Amino acid sequence: MLSQDIPVSGPAPHQTTTTExxxxxxxxxxxxxxxxxxxxxxxxxxxxxxxxSTPRLDG
Structure with missing residues (x-):
């Protein structure tokens, strides 16, 4: 299983990964x-x- 973090800048970024x-x-x-x-x-x-790239609404 592979995973890749996608870095995002901003005050409360989404923390995304891709998994196979x-x-x-x-x-x-x-x-x-x-x-x-x-x-x-x-x-x-x-x-x-x-x-x-979409803004988080919870934070």
């Missing part, structure tokens, strides 16, 4: 968000970056 399960990659965030399972690792990383 078999032939699929999934992006997840500490706020509870989870992206769709993707066959493309890069697509999952893009999902994570896109989510991480």
């Amino acid at each position: 399960r078999g032939s699929f990659a999934v992006a997840r965030c500490t706020c509870g968000w989870r992206g769709p399972a993707r066959r493309s690792r890069e697509r999952a990383r893009t999902d994570a970056r896109s989510h991480a």
